[in-house]
Structures are given as C-alpha cells and as structure tokens.
Amino acid sequence: MxxxxxxxxxxxxxxxxxxxxxxxxxxxxxxxxxxxxxxxxxxxxxxxxxxxxxxxxxxxxxxxxxxxxxxxxxxxxxxxxxxxxxxxxxxxxxxxxxxxxxxxxxxxxxxxxxxxxxxxxxxxxxxxxxxxxxxxxxxxxxxxxxxxxxxxxxxxxxxxxxxxxxxxxxxxxxxxxxxxxxxxxxxxxxxxxxxxxxxxxxxxxxxxxxxxxxxxxxxxxxxxxxxxxxxxxxxxxxxxxxxxxxxxxxxxxWKNEHYYGVGAGAHSYMNGVRRINAGPLKKYIQLVDENGFPYTEENELTTAEKMEEEMFMGLRMKKGVSVERFQEKFNIPLMTVFGSQIDQLHDKGLINLNKGNISLTEKGLFLGNEVFSEFLGVVEE
Known part of the structure; x- marks a missing residue:
C-alpha cells in the first residue's frame, strides 16, 4: 500500500x-x-x-x-x-x-x-x-x-x-x-x-x-x-x-516504496505498477472527466525490473542496500542475483561490502552512474 x-x-x-x-x-x-x-x-x-x-x-x-x-x-x-x-x-x-x-x-x-x-x-x-x-x-x-x-x-x-x-x-x-x-x-x-x-x-x-x-x-x-x-x-x-x-x-x-502521484504529469507507483499522468492541462482535465483517472502510461514491473530498481535506487543512499531486506522482498539472496556485478565493483573500489549492506565508497559517490548501470539488464525472467 x-x-x-x-x-x-x-x-x-x-x-x-x-x-x-x-x-x-x-x-x-x-x-x-x-x-x-x-x-x-x-x-x-x-x-x-x-x-x-x-x-x-x-x-x-x-x-x-x-x-x-x-x-x-x-x-x-x-x-x-x-x-x-x-x-x-x-x-x-x-x-x-x-x-x-x-x-x-x-x-x-x-x-x-x-x-x-x-x-x-x-x-x-x-x-x-x-x-x-x-x-x-x-x-x-x-x-x-x-x-x-x-x-x-x-x-x-x-x-x-x-x-x-x-x-x-x-x-x-x-x-x-x-x-x-x-x-x-x-x-x-x-x-x-x-x-x-x-x-x-x-x-x-x-x-x-x-x-x-x-x-x-x-x-x-x-x-x-x-x-x-x-x-x-x-x-x-x-x-x-x-x-x-x-x-x-x-x-x-530510494527505498522503492509505493507512492501516489496526483496532478498533471505526476508519476505514481502503486501495486507494482508505475503510472504516468497526462502532462498538458487540457488533456489531464479531459481524462479525469472521462475516466476518473488521467493515466497515459501504465507499466507493470517485472521481478527483474524491481530487483534492478532496488539496487540503483537504494545505492543512492549512503547506507546503501540492505542484504536482508533484499532477501525479504524477493525471496532470493542478493549475491545470488548480483554477486558477479558486486564483486567486480568491489574490486574497482566503487562499493563496500559490510554490516549487511552494499553501499558506494567515496570513489563510488563520484561515479554513481557507472555503478548503477552495472545492475541493468542483468536478471533474466
């Protein structure tokens, strides 16, 4: 919810x-x-x-x-x-x-x-x-x-x-x-x-x-x-x-929680579906009048997409991604899914592995986009 x-x-x-x-x-x-x-x-x-x-x-x-x-x-x-x-x-x-x-x-x-x-x-x-x-x-x-x-x-x-x-x-x-x-x-x-x-x-x-x-x-x-x-x-x-x-x-x-998005051009994430509202005011008003909702796009995320988002959103936070929370959300160990990418990034000095969290190093903070891209397109459905 x-x-x-x-x-x-x-x-x-x-x-x-x-x-x-x-x-x-x-x-x-x-x-x-x-x-x-x-x-x-x-x-x-x-x-x-x-x-x-x-x-x-x-x-x-x-x-x-x-x-x-x-x-x-x-x-x-x-x-x-x-x-x-x-x-x-x-x-x-x-x-x-x-x-x-x-x-x-x-x-x-x-x-x-x-x-x-x-x-x-x-x-x-x-x-x-x-x-x-x-x-x-x-x-x-x-x-x-x-x-x-x-x-x-x-x-x-x-x-x-x-x-x-x-x-x-x-x-x-x-x-x-x-x-x-x-x-x-x-x-x-x-x-x-x-x-x-x-x-x-x-x-x-x-x-x-x-x-x-x-x-x-x-x-x-x-x-x-x-x-x-x-x-x-x-x-x-x-x-x-x-x-x-x-x-x-x-x-x-950053924790990839669900949220409402209300208004023209707003994005929302509800029940595993990302939705985008109409941006132009006339279109927004028209869709609300006709349908009660102003959605122009609805994208139900796959499990793979949710896992990827969990990583590149969570790694923005200084404390990083919780290994335990990942397991609870997806019922699979984080290292089983992204172990190869994490090991490579760790070898480059871009991420830390400690206290049950995966987080960016000081060097990684300056190269965040390079780190995030490593988790895209990895998981097969």
Missing amino acids: PKAVYLHIPFCDYICHYCDFNKVFMKGQPVEEYLDHMAVEMKNTVKKFPYDHIETIFIGGGTPTALSASQLDVLLESVNDTFHPGSHIEYTVEANPGSVDEEKLSVLKNAGVNRLSIGAQAFQNDLLKRLGRGHDEQEVVEIVKLAQRMGFDNLSLDLMFGLPDQTMDMFRESIERTIQLDIPHVSSYSLQVEKKTVFYNLFRKDQLPLPTQEEEADMFELLISKLEKAGLQQYEISNFARPGFESKHNMMY
Missing part, C-alpha cells in the same frame, strides 16, 4: 532556463478548474488503491507557491480531506523565494504543513538571472528568516553547481551563505542539460560555457566537505541533513 503522496502543481510565474519538469506560465491558466480535478483524482485514486496510513506528503511543481493564498487553501483542504495527515507525518511544500509571503505561510502552517523545500539554487544575482530565476539572493534570506520566525524549523534549501560561468568561489559562497542561514537540510544537484530547455538550445549552439568535469567534481567534493563540517551529513548522493532532518519523502523513492 502507498505510504507517500506526491502532488504536482504545474504553474509558474517564470520558466527557469534549465527546467524540464511539467510546467506552464501561470497567467491565463484554468487554476481553479485544475485544483477541482486534482481533488477528483485524489478521491478516485484512494478509492481504487486504498492506503493504511500515510507517512509523507510532498507538494511540488512547477511552483506551488505561485498559487494565491486562497488557492493554496483550497488545495490543502482537498489534500487533508483525502489523506487525513496527522501531526507526526512529514508534510512538505516547495516554496520559491519571491512567491511566498506571510499570508501564504500562514495558510500552509494552519493546514499542517511542517516542512518547506526552498529553491534558492545560488546566492549570486547575476547567476540567478542567468538561470532564469525570478528572485534575488536577498529574497532567499528573507523567506528563510520569515519561515523560521513563523515556526518552520524543518527547512530544506536547493543549491545547484556545474552552472554556466559558475566558479568555485561562487559555489563556495553559496554553500557558506546556506550554512549561515542555519538550514537543517540541503539538496544539491549538478546541472543536467535537458531537452526542451533554454539551456539545451544554447548548448547546441555552443553558447553555454559550463565548468569542466574536473571542476564540477571539485565543486561536489567542496560541497561534501563544507556541509559535513557544518553538521549536515551526506545521507544520499545529493542530500545532506542534520540527524533527524533527512527527507522521509525522498527516502520512500
């Missing part, structure tokens, strides 16, 4: 130059109609795929805080009526600097939201402009301090590295500014140039001056060092937290 809920709000006040997520400009969109259809999808989904208890809720986008305070209230009322979150669950909303004020934060807090994921990305105004972000560095500071004053103590900040014309000194400054804000959780990813983005078009024209792979690796090494010295431990390749502030929601993905 699903223990986690992801809800997608595709509306944005601006479109970032690197973003390939499902999103649309807010202006002129049928926002209220969309929220109504999300409520219908929620009700239909839990009726068809019941849950026992929900442990995490995450509202992402897009930009959820692009909604007005009254629209946020409508959304959160639907969520709470459907999933009945208790005070013990992790309840996260993505919040962008520049689109949040005290009124919206009050709506979130009154609805039970207890964690904010803040999209800072950088602390240099020129770089933020280059990314197409709609805020400046001061607005990052302001939203963090406002949220802290209002009692949000579980905050996460997003930082990016490997950006166009980004230097080591710039990234060092962003890390240090983050540490100064007393943030208990940081997510930091290197830039991936994706199709259908402004950056992709510039990249194809050779007009995107990116750091070298060596410089990017140095940035990642600096990130790990400075955050761990500040008490934020790396618990997943790209995520760092003080003890007790790890993202429970993302852990559901």
Whole structure:
C-alpha cells in the first residue's frame, strides 16, 4: 500500500532556463478548474488503491507557491480531506523565494504543513538571472528568516553547481551563505542539460560555457566537505541533513516504496505498477472527466525490473542496500542475483561490502552512474 503522496502543481510565474519538469506560465491558466480535478483524482485514486496510513506528503511543481493564498487553501483542504495527515507525518511544500509571503505561510502552517523545500539554487544575482530565476539572493534570506520566525524549523534549501560561468568561489559562497542561514537540510544537484530547455538550445549552439568535469567534481567534493563540517551529513548522493532532518519523502523513492502521484504529469507507483499522468492541462482535465483517472502510461514491473530498481535506487543512499531486506522482498539472496556485478565493483573500489549492506565508497559517490548501470539488464525472467 502507498505510504507517500506526491502532488504536482504545474504553474509558474517564470520558466527557469534549465527546467524540464511539467510546467506552464501561470497567467491565463484554468487554476481553479485544475485544483477541482486534482481533488477528483485524489478521491478516485484512494478509492481504487486504498492506503493504511500515510507517512509523507510532498507538494511540488512547477511552483506551488505561485498559487494565491486562497488557492493554496483550497488545495490543502482537498489534500487533508483525502489523506487525513496527522501531526507526526512529514508534510512538505516547495516554496520559491519571491512567491511566498506571510499570508501564504500562514495558510500552509494552519493546514499542517511542517516542512518547506526552498529553491534558492545560488546566492549570486547575476547567476540567478542567468538561470532564469525570478528572485534575488536577498529574497532567499528573507523567506528563510520569515519561515523560521513563523515556526518552520524543518527547512530544506536547493543549491545547484556545474552552472554556466559558475566558479568555485561562487559555489563556495553559496554553500557558506546556506550554512549561515542555519538550514537543517540541503539538496544539491549538478546541472543536467535537458531537452526542451533554454539551456539545451544554447548548448547546441555552443553558447553555454559550463565548468569542466574536473571542476564540477571539485565543486561536489567542496560541497561534501563544507556541509559535513557544518553538521549536515551526506545521507544520499545529493542530500545532506542534520540527524533527524533527512527527507522521509525522498527516502520512500530510494527505498522503492509505493507512492501516489496526483496532478498533471505526476508519476505514481502503486501495486507494482508505475503510472504516468497526462502532462498538458487540457488533456489531464479531459481524462479525469472521462475516466476518473488521467493515466497515459501504465507499466507493470517485472521481478527483474524491481530487483534492478532496488539496487540503483537504494545505492543512492549512503547506507546503501540492505542484504536482508533484499532477501525479504524477493525471496532470493542478493549475491545470488548480483554477486558477479558486486564483486567486480568491489574490486574497482566503487562499493563496500559490510554490516549487511552494499553501499558506494567515496570513489563510488563520484561515479554513481557507472555503478548503477552495472545492475541493468542483468536478471533474466
């Protein structure tokens, strides 16, 4: 049964130059109609795929805080009526600097939201402009301090590295500014140039001056060092937290648990089937009206696919994949399935074998994709 809920709000006040997520400009969109259809999808989904208890809720986008305070209230009322979150669950909303004020934060807090994921990305105004972000560095500071004053103590900040014309000194400054804000959780990813983005078009024209792979690796090494010295431990390749502030929601993905996905373009994993919702708003609304569900793809995973996912998702976590848990889930020893690959990776110094877990070494953290690919297409049905 699903223990986690992801809800997608595709509306944005601006479109970032690197973003390939499902999103649309807010202006002129049928926002209220969309929220109504999300409520219908929620009700239909839990009726068809019941849950026992929900442990995490995450509202992402897009930009959820692009909604007005009254629209946020409508959304959160639907969520709470459907999933009945208790005070013990992790309840996260993505919040962008520049689109949040005290009124919206009050709506979130009154609805039970207890964690904010803040999209800072950088602390240099020129770089933020280059990314197409709609805020400046001061607005990052302001939203963090406002949220802290209002009692949000579980905050996460997003930082990016490997950006166009980004230097080591710039990234060092962003890390240090983050540490100064007393943030208990940081997510930091290197830039991936994706199709259908402004950056992709510039990249194809050779007009995107990116750091070298060596410089990017140095940035990642600096990130790990400075955050761990500040008490934020790396618990997943790209995520760092003080003890007790790890993202429970993302852990559901990395542990390959089942979860609901609600909204345009959302993905879900229920009863061993991965589903993808229609992305375009009109199509999403039409399918919910016609079928009660907006699915455009349904893929029932084979046992082999589940095993592969267990490895390359689980190895993202610092503690790695549990040998005992693998045996419990698949009724076969992990080494019987992937022993050859594990031995080879261990010989290369990329994975550890200890304490009943298979995990990445320090070297393996920098070569994660190389490790993960070794577990694909191995198991025969």
